[in-house]
Amino acid sequence: MISSFDERRNEFKPYGLTCELWSPSLMRKPDRHNEIEINYFPEEGITYLFQGRKVVAPPRRLTVFWGLVPHQIIDFEKANPYYVCTVPFSLFLEWKLSTAFVDSLLKGEVIFEDKEENSNYDEFLFKNWLNDINGNGSTEIALLEIHARLSRMSIRKLSSERKEQVAMQTNEISHVERITVFIAQNYSEPIKVSDIGQAVGLHPDHANSIFKKTFGSTLSEYITEERISHAQRKLVATDKSITDIVFDCGFNSISRFNAAFLKINGCTPREYRKRYK
Template identity: 30%
Template structure:
């Protein structure tokens, strides 16, 4: 098999992390993840203690304590480092909003487009009510009946609408940080390797609509193709081929919902060589055709 064929034909691996209809909050101790994952939700995160760094869409994004962050979890993301407080635990509340519920909210298109375009959004300053609110959601969701859950879902929707009024993009850490910068605790890979993978994912994110070979990606990272593959797997927990396919699928999901482009146009814009190849990849991951996926948001 040629390298080019590997990119085109590598099987798609689905996370099965959450059902698409799941709408809930959970409180847990954050730890570095061995690999990236994705699921079709808009996620709200709030750190109750400590610090954390995501590798999100191929870029490192640090999260600060007691600050709300919002992102589309269909984009591969991974906790690569945590900074423990004195009590030794990084406590995190995650709220999972089904993508259909997010799209149904009456909020500005600019906010929706920013989320779907692969940005982590946050507020310019902390809101003192958020830590209390997120703790309550995570605690009450565990034993709530349906009527109570509906109230919790409504509260989350209102919080997203308020967030949309003032949100700004979170600032990522650029590749090749200055010498002497302190390493976060529990880093899953060394900084230089993460820098190289970040350069490679930035290239894939910009070029996913075109034919891409492993050699092209490796060259951007300054590595031999074999070493590039090892680095990618070490940092992201997936191959270059799998990351490329996930980027193409997440972009296609966004375009199906957010544009009126013909499905065949979306297929070619996202780098699929034929409509049948697009349908096969999309249905394997989503469990439905691109047309059915689009129609569920237009009822």
Template identity: 30%
Template structure:
């Protein structure tokens, strides 16, 4: 039996690069402590089992099960089978907001619930391996195909049976104790921001919703997540704006307003800071993304799988 590998998260528990898709297909290392990342995590267990300590509940995922959860609350893979292999990725919010899932499902995921489905088959094992290969290929077209196919796979969940395990907000309402990684204050803050980031909110509004002083809200949130309240709200807004800009009828000014920015100048400044380009350039790049080439065969049309 091979020696168990452990993963040490950053001292503040936070994973960086929130706007970058990262995919994996490997034997996961057991985590010594919880970590946190501002992306939605997709996990598919190829072989064996893995146990997670989440905010508000524990879960054991077995081979053939697919899970989806918001990584913005601390979570820890604290045990796993010796032969476990899992696949999946950290999905930036821009792609999460593109998903055509039932509205209540998206809302509950953002509030810490975990979605689990057992409606999987052998094609998932093959597809997750290919998506991981494409995402790591360095080829923008392949990476784009990996994202699009992964999103379509997630959207298919709505047509099959799935379970939503309660998040921390549900646990608080039910009087269930949370583990020491999850402060109920941070849960209330994340809950309020998820519901209101498109509105004109500031630290005072957020602190009021959590029933604490603004300075304390900023301190607790920074210590727990590694991000300031302002950075977190902006990340939510920018990710939502990117999803809107991918739509054909997108108007930059309207997107700025719909995403919670009070002015076009503030939108442009924040967008450049996170995305590294202007909203207009982002929209142009998305619309100019080359489509996969189609080879005409006789008598059928071939396509890339």
């Protein structure tokens, strides 16, 4: 099955962990989602618009960017299918890749594999990930391979540019993005709205207000969604007990976890594991 961009989808609506074949189409509005997006174009590249910058994504070279940065396809030569993989931002941060690589993505940079020959096996990898993530293999193995592939790419980027690992200053990204990063890095801890406000230098009520205006959900709701997303991954990719997963993803009450999980997924954690594992 080949997908394409749905212009009716809500901005910031999460894709989650996915790997699919997409058909390019001109996008009348930009897409934004809080996942790391990985593209691979086997035949023809496409032209993106990133926050007013035109970026030509070349064929046969792995392309990586942060989906929260507004991006839209404005040109392509042929409607040849290409691979799209999305990785939840919180999971990406757990991988602890090189600081310079992560900071470049957070600053809105589109990162390409430096040489085409370094992507010789990427289509083979994508075919396996597509199969694994869509229920015909092991999601856990796919995640290990994606992690390893991005690790190798980050090492090459550092080597080619020979730059020091300098942490990005918090004032280089918007308040909303800073809030998102803070939640992604700390959702498994017992954080409160006041903690988030303090971390980004805003009054908690103001932080909550601008976040809700942007994402359509409160900070508390978003933290819960991040924790449930983490639990979904653990339920499918590991054999850890549900009790262990509850506390692993930041909940301090099994009953609250069960209620939140049922509300978001329409089923219990046990039913979810049985359905997708």
